[in-house]
Amino acid sequence: MSGRRKPRTTKSPEAKRSTGTRTNTEEKQTKTFEEQAANFNPPASGARPKKCGAPAKVKLDEEIKKDPKKTTASGARPKKCGAPAKVKLDEEIKKEIPRTTTATTAQTKPNLRTTLNATLENLKIRMKEKSKASEVINKVEKVILKHLRSETIWFRQVEEPLHTGSYYENLKISNPDEFDIMFPIPVQRIDIQPFTEDGAFYVVSLKRGYNPLKRFQEDGKPLPASEILQDFRQEVIESIKDFPGVSIDRKKRGCPAVTLNIKVESRDISLDIVLCLVVQSSWPDFTSDGLKIEAWLGRKIKKDYKFKPYYLVSKYEGNGNDERDDCWRISFSHVEKEILKNHGSVKTCCEKDGTHCCRKNCLKLLKHLLSLLKEQDKSFAKFCSYHVKTTFLHACCSRTNDSQWAAADLTQCFEQLLIDFEKHLESRQLNNFFIPAQNLLSGCSQKSCKSLALRIKKEREEGFPIFKC
Numbered sequence: 001m002s003g004r005r006k007p008r009t010t011k012s013p014e015a016k017r018s019t020g021t022r023t024n025t026e027e028k029q030t031k032t033f034e035e036q037a038a039n040f041n042p043p044a045s046g047a048r049p050k051k052c053g054a055p056a057k058v059k060l061d062e063e064i065k066k067d068p069k070k071t072t073a074s075g076a077r078p079k080k081c082g083a084p085a086k087v088k089l090d091e092e093i094k095k096e097i098p099r100t101t102t103a104t105t106a107q108t109k110p111n112l113r114t115t116l117n118a119t120l121e122n123l124k125i126r127m128k129e130k131s132k133a134s135e136v137i138n139k140v141e142k143v144i145l146k147h148l149r150s151e152t153i154w155f156r157q158v159e160e161p162l163h164t165g166s167y168y169e170n171l172k173i174s175n176p177d178e179f180d181i182m183f184p185i186p187v188q189r190i191d192i193q194p195f196t197e198d199g200a201f202y203v204v205s206l207k208r209g210y211n212p213l214k215r216f217q218e219d220g221k222p223l224p225a226s227e228i229l230q231d232f233r234q235e236v237i238e239s240i241k242d243f244p245g246v247s248i249d250r251k252k253r254g255c256p257a258v259t260l261n262i263k264v265e266s267r268d269i270s271l272d273i274v275l276c277l278v279v280q281s282s283w284p285d286f287t288s289d290g291l292k293i294e295a296w297l298g299r300k301i302k303k304d305y306k307f308k309p310y311y312l313v314s315k316y317e318g319n320g321n322d323e324r325d326d327c328w329r330i331s332f333s334h335v336e337k338e339i340l341k342n343h344g345s346v347k348t349c350c351e352k353d354g355t356h357c358c359r360k361n362c363l364k365l366l367k368h369l370l371s372l373l374k375e376q377d378k379s380f381a382k383f384c385s386y387h388v389k390t391t392f393l394h395a396c397c398s399r400t401n402d403s404q405w406a407a408a409d410l411t412q413c414f415e416q417l418l419i420d421f422e423k424h425l426e427s428r429q430l431n432n433f434f435i436p437a438q439n440l441l442s443g444c445s446q447k448s449c450k451s452l453a454l455r456i457k458k459e460r461e462e463g464f465p466i467f468k469c
Helices: 013-039 054-066 083-123 127-151 212-216 225-239 299-306 333-341 359-376 385-398 407-427 446-461
Strands: 162-164 178-187 190-194 201-206 246-248 257-264 267-279 310-314 317-319 322-324 327-331
Touching (some): 127 178, 127 257, 127 267, 225 257, 225 267, 299 333, 359 385, 359 446
Parallel strands (some): 178 267
Antiparallel strands (some): 162 178
């Protein structure tokens, strides 16, 4: 029996294919295990190998890649070796977060744009009110100018008034109730010396030659700003004494303006009359690093501005125990007005047939926001619209192209302007646009600056609920 030959069996084609497949699989597995064995580094003596060793992890990764739904073989527990699952989950979260953020932004931005546009619409001045107010102001201006030229000795050389301020810059919001007019007295051959280290305030002395203002200057002393302003105030009062509906505000210490209150129909209008000296000479050295508009408006425009005169406004200024009543503050309000009227890097910006930008709308919104916050919190009283305007001018020099202020991008542009203002407040540093050495926030406390920055940030992040009140 032992020598009997076993009967020969014939395998079907299906069985052959099955056997061949199994043989190939076994060979591949054998090669895989041989390769793993060759690459396997045994742990050092006494060290315990990890439960989820490198070979098993490699095999598990390959199986998961081939069939993610298939359970792991050989009793391997994926929870103990959770790196692949964690990586996959992290990738899904990263992909999901941008989609969620984009969707949220897409929902909130149109609503915010609607809020800002509605606010701007409410800030528009009605043409009828604007026309009536302007008519009365022009009449008062002519009466004062005529009196100064014909009835005075010291101020008869006054030049044509200079209209400054937000109304004449087309930046007035809500109501035409505040106007600023400067009455310039020309001076030649003067000596000016800086009173403060930042170059914003000066002491002025008239040199030889005839000038009616010499009547106020004693020998060896500078031109007394306060005394000149006092006489000017009396002449203004005399000029409008018979003008109906006009009254004079009490003089405020340190304020260079003679403030008139004018009744126009049922509305009260405030008109600030400011005496100033107009100086036809080179700008002071402190301005050499200011007016950085080359990349924005061009070198030629800057050169043209630098050839314009500058103005000196009577202003009280104290320096420690040294209090001076003969101090003058330098002013470039005429240049500011020109810049704001011609604000585009392209000359046709905001013209009838040109592309419109959102620069002025951003400035109006920030002015309005500050005024509302000041109404709610009296600790913000020292912050003014000039801080806002200066922030805006610096922002225009940082983002010089008109495309960066596209009208369609009002929301983003306004938010960026707010961020600029917040940074100035947080650092308590806002350089004068013309005189960089002067910090316009030096008179504001660190606490109030931080507080205002936080309030503005809160409004920005919450979609400006203050505009909806």
